[in-house]
Amino acid sequence: MKIALLSYSTRPRGGVVHTLALAEALAAAGEDVTVWSLGRGGDRGFFREVDDEVRVRIVPFPDGPREETVGARILRSIATLRAAFAPCAAAYDIVHAQDCISANAAGPCVRTVHHLDHFTTPELAACHERAIVEPYAHVCVSRSVADELRAGWGLDPAVIPNGVAYERFASTEPAARAAWRARLGTYVLTVGGIEPRKGSLDLIEAYALLRAARPDVRLVIAGGETLFDYRDYRSRWEARAAALGIEPVVLGAVPESDLPPLVAAADAFAFPSLKEGFGLAAMEALAAGVPLVVRDLPVLREVFGSAARFADTPEAFATALGHALTLDDPVRAALGRKLAARHTWTEAAARHLAFYRSVTGGSHRRVG
Template sequence: MRIALLSYSTKPRGGVVHTLYLAEALAAAGADVTVWSLARGGDEGFFRPVDPRVRLSLVPFPDRPGEGVGARILRFIAVLRDAFDGSRYDVVHAQDCISANAAGRCIRTVHHLDRFTTPELAACHERAIVRPYAHVCVSTAVAGELLAGWGLKATVIPNGVDAARFAAAAADGAAVGRWRRRLGRYVLTVGGIEPRKGSLDLLEAYARLGTAELRLVVAGGETLFDYRGYRTAWDERAAELGVEPVVLGTVDDAQLPSLVAGAEVFAFPSAKEGFGLAPLEALAAGVPLVVSDLPVFHEIFGDAATYATGPTALAEALRTADRTRAELGRKVAGSYTWSAAAQAHLDLYARLG
């Protein structure tokens, strides 16, 4: 079976992480898999090495200084559409709204649903929901939104997690120690500073902790969008509160597991999510998890997480986090595997013919 998985980026965002792990698991199961992606800004590969059994087809996408979001979205779609020939594949599976617009007839994974104000992006989002002939969602929560909003029934296939990798990082005292010597004791969040990630709420919660012994560390943040205004507001509020978070930006993939494993607590106070891969990685490393009180998080993490919404509740949850549920967290993380996700995809592809 020849399968094309399409993504819009080579950068370490959740949907891209999903695409690569799924491609590798499909290839391990014997499928002929090609990952197509735009290679932005001169990128020559993905943010991490990819199993050589997976074919890669990267489409150059040079930057244009001063290009607005709407124009860039349209150019994303046009460049990928011009390069991609779906007739070469038995299955064409788009992983985001941009690639779904470019792919033609395709299956679409809806990781989460958004509301956009940029007209071109709003139209891209809508077309990528209504045009595909089949849909996958990574949680029943998102599938419910798709059914309620568009009357579309999706197949639910959860993400996997490389639990062994993060568990091994927790046992690597040298690597964990390097982060702790650099950062001290820290609360970690992964995903950058943006509205959907609840970054301002987390900042306010951190200020309420009232301890200089625990630092707030923010990793990740590669995004398609321009959140400079939100980041400026976040920086200004940090100054008003008298706190100095550590913003690492994108962390090398090889170093990320030990960074996660070294945290005292992992915070993920998102306003909206479709799954929560980064928190599962924290659970695999035995790190206490505090997340916002969203239905999707209850679905994925169950009793392994502490739920809190709003700065006051978040602060209390971070203050009282402990490792008594570490074993339960590892068990939950271990229940989500990429091999199971790949087999569920292969079963779906077979049913769709």
């Protein structure tokens, strides 16, 4: 089966991590897979090496003028990817878009809805809506998101959870972990950058409360590559951190080889996201055996169950992080490792292939 997976970016965001891992697992199963993506800011490849069995097509996407709005950049992204992909689309049995930009660019396609957003920018709102209603088939990475699609749009998506690179996070080198400990000391880690959806303001409020009891603990923030402009939110976050008298360590995007030991060396992992579809970074923390505290959302209850601690306010987050740092809980840690180990990309790829065959009638001919 010839499969095209489309993504909006080459940089390390959850949907991009998902796209590459799925592509490699599909190729390992014997399928012919090509990943298409925009190459922003001169990017010529993805944030990590991709298995040689997967073809990669990077469509150049140069930076626009300084005055370009987010809406204008979205429209230019769609037009650029569409212009490159459209002449090749008929060559594929399955075209599978992983986000709203690539779904708008792809033409008839399968769409994975990782999570649902609520945009106020007109271009983004229209992009989001078209990317839900126009694809001919849908996949969600959790039942909770699938239920949102059923309730809001009357769709019946397949539910195929993410895989997890379990061994990569469970078997990190002691020396690499020790290097992060030497640099950072005792720390709570979050991955995903500083942005509204990640609950960053709530996290610094929680950290300020935690620090009153545990002044030795640092807050470390990794990641943050995004298409959107969160400078105003970042400014508010920085002002609030200064007012609280705290100085979180902001690492930004971390090299791919450094991420597993950074996660594994953490004393606790905080995941205060306001909206998620699965929580891949949090599942990677469980694979590393790190205590996990997440926002009390239905989707995260579904995915993590008793393997995580749940909190819904900064005060509750501070308390839960305090417990995670001080209470030895081998039963919960074992549950977390087992949960993460069950989510394999091999299984995810097999379920995707079964779904592809169901929507093509087993004919290996793209439906649209």
